[in-house]
Structure formats: structure tokens, C-alpha cells
Amino acid sequence: NAGVTQTPKFQVLKTGQSMTLQCAQDMNHNSMYWYRQDPGMGLRLIYYSASEGTTDKGEVPNGYNVSRLNKREFSLRLESAAPSQTSVYFCASTGRGDEQYFGPGTRLTVT
Amino acid sequence: GENVEQHPSTLSVQEGDSAVIKCTYSDSASNYFPWYKQELGKGPQLIIDIRSNVGEKKDQRIAVTLNKTAKHFSLHITETQPEDSAVYFCAAIGQGGGSYIPTFGRGTSLIVHP
Numbered sequence: 615n616a617g618v619t620q621t622p623k624f625q626v627l628k629t630g631q632s633m634t635l636q637c638a639q640d641m642n643h644n645s646m647y648w649y650r651q652d653p654g655m656g657l658r659l660i661y662y663s664a665s666e667g668t669t670d671k672g673e674v675p676n677g678y679n680v681s682r683l684n685k686r687e688f689s690l691r692l693e694s695a696a697p698s699q700t701s702v703y704f705c706a707s708t709g710r711g712d713e714q715y716f717g718p719g720t721r722l723t724v725t
Numbered sequence: 726g727e728n729v730e731q732h733p734s735t736l737s738v739q740e741g742d743s744a745v746i747k748c749t750y751s752d753s754a755s756n757y758f759p760w761y762k763q764e765l766g767k768g769p770q771l772i773i774d775i776r777s778n779v780g781e782k783k784d785q786r787i788a789v790t791l792n793k794t795a796k797h798f799s800l801h802i803t804e805t806q807p808e809d810s811a812v813y814f815c816a817a818i819g820q821g822g823g824s825y826i827p828t829f830g831r832g833t834s835l836i837v838h839p
Contacts, residue, residue, distance in 0.1 A: 656831040714827065717768050
């Protein structure tokens with residue numbers, strides 16, 4: 615039981631490049647989330663998916679898109695990366711008990 | 726929407742001392758309050774939580790208290806050890822509309838000196 619997995623662990627992009635961050639969970643959870651973490655800012659919600667087939671914007675959605683591919687997988691896409699998107703990105707999932715489980719994170723640098 | 730304030734932002738203690746981190750929330754509809762520990766280079770991990778029908782919960786050296794009237798909750802760590810050094814986050818969650826959307830505090834960096 616791997617919990618929540620994320621790929622890649624590290625990524626460096628140039629301004630304007632695109633990339634997709636992958637997330638998968640093996641706990642049969644309905645809800646999945648993408649957060650970004652910046653120094654002193656805590657965790658800010660980018661997008662979430664309450665169930666397979668639905669996605670909704672969070673606090674900071676601009677510049678991002680998401681896809682809930684199936685119940686296990688939830689991807690985050692940056693279409694045209696900007697230096698302001700340099701951050702650590704965490705995927706999380708929640709089951710019926712409200713407990714939220716986080717992945718190990720993707721450290722993204724945009725130059 | 727919900728707003729969560731967390732204090733202090735940094736807490737430095739000697740090994741064996743107690744540490745207390747406090748959070749306040751704004752939405753009286755919030756009913757679930759988890760605490761997360763984040764070690765360097767890792768994702769946050771749930772360490773303890775409390776629901777609005779309970780005033781206090783303990784798990785070995787950690788405890789959480791909730792005051793619904795005052796809208797604040799606190800994390801207490803006793804007999805601190807160097808391995809307790811990490812960033813701690815509180816969160817408040819309401820379940821209005823069927824969505825589970827946590828609002829996080831900005832985190833407290835706990836440093837335990839040997």
C-alpha cells in the first residue's frame with residue numbers, strides 16, 4: 615500500500631515550457647487535491663476533485679489545469695510555466711474519515 | 726470563507742520542555758480540526774485530530790484541545806525530543822455543501838534543542 619505517490623520529485627523548467635505533474639493514490643479515496651507550498655504561506659489549494667469526473671477551482675487556480683483521469687489518478691498541468699509558479703506541489707487524497715493523506719511533493723523551479 | 730490564524734510562526738524549546746501551538750478559526754460551521762507534522766523534504770503527515778463534539782484528545786505525548794465558543798484549538802507536545810523538530814500545520818474543515826475543503830494555518834517551525 616503506497617498511499618499517495620507523485621512524479622516527478624524534482625523538475626526545472628524554463629519560462630513558457632509546459633509540464634504535467636502526476637499523482638496517484640491506492641486507498642480508494644473519492645476526493646483528491648493539489649496544493650502549492652511557498653515559504654511562510656502554508657498550503658494553498660489549487661484545484662480539487664470531490665469525486666471521479668468532477669473538478670473545482672481552489673484558492674489559486676490561475677495558470678493551472680487539472681484532469682481526474684480515473685478514481686486513482688489526478689494530474690496537474692502547467693501550460694506555460696512562469697517564475698511565480700516556482701514552488702513545492704503536493705497532491706493529497708481524502709477518504710470517508712476526513713483524514714487527508716499527502717504525497718511526498720514535487721519541487722518545481724521555473725527559470 | 727474560513728480563515729485560520731496560527732501562532733507562533735517559530736517556537737524554540739529545550740529538550741524535555743513542553744510546546745504549545747495555537748490556532749484560531751473564523752467559521753463556526755467548521756467541525757473537524759486536524760494537525761499535521763511536516764519534516765524537511767517530506768509531505769505533511771496527520772498526527773492528531775479533533776472533532777467539534779470533543780473538547781480534548783490525547784495520544785501519548787501530544788494532545789489537542791478545542792474551545793468552540795472562542796473558536797480556537799491548540800496542539801500540546803510534552804517532553805519534547807529532537808525528533809519533534811518539524812513544521813506543524815493546523816487546519817479547519819467544514820463540510821457544507823458536501824465538499825471537504827481544509828483551510829490551513831501558515832505553519833509553526835518547532836525547534837527542539839538537545
